[in-house]
């Protein structure tokens with residue numbers, strides 16, 4: 616079963632309204648493959664979601680970068696899944712390593728968030744990935760399997776999930792995983808899904824790579840059989856994001 620290539624742009628905590636408008640107009644002018652070849656989702660900070668949603672071309676979609684773990688209420692500073700649904704925001708990124716590390720989000724908490732967001736009708740880009748220390752100690756697969764298990768224990772509808780494998784040591788460092796390194800983890804994750812969820816979910820779930828992806832390294836990564844797209848940080852704020860979207864052609868021609 617086909618896995619449509621998926622390219623997400625995680626803008627993180629960046630931008631002014633002027634800069635956001637500029638990025639959106641660059642994206643709107645970009646020549647990219649059609650939606651049956653590549654699904655594109657950009658994720659601005661919460662405050663810019665309505666602006667981006669109203670100005671962005673209709674073939675690109677928006678994602679929030681986080682949402683609260685359950686129904687809204689007395690949770691100062693949080694934004695609920697219901698609010699995103701209310702604004703017709705279709706996607707949310709959950710479990711990004713910056714939130715896991717800096718804000719102390721545990722595997723279980725991320726799993727709960729993913730399940731709740733899906734229960735409210737959102738689609739989720741769920742992030743997993745090991746630190747440098749974990750990689751060097753040989754526990755990469757155990758770490759990403761545990762992170763994925765916390766999600767799998769709580770989620771039934773995998774059609775709403777894209778897994779983003781983002782090795783922490785590759786994020787914002789310019790140190791991209793080699794195509795072989797990324798492919799190895801993606802293949803292991805797919806195998807994990809096959810054994811622990813189902814062959815069908817393993818075959819149909821998109822597993823995308825994130826960590827220092829740019830216009831120069833995207834094609835080789837996209838050529839790997841188990842890499843189904845990218846979650847892009849820094850380069851998603853630049854015109855080269857269009858080149859990264861175009862790397863979907865590599866898959867189409869494979």
Ligand SMILES: O=C(CO)COP(=O)(O)O
Pocket residue numbers: 625711781785786787788789825826827828846847848849850
């Ligand atoms: O964290 C990332 C996307 O979520 C990756 O960030 P960079 O592309 O800046 O390394």
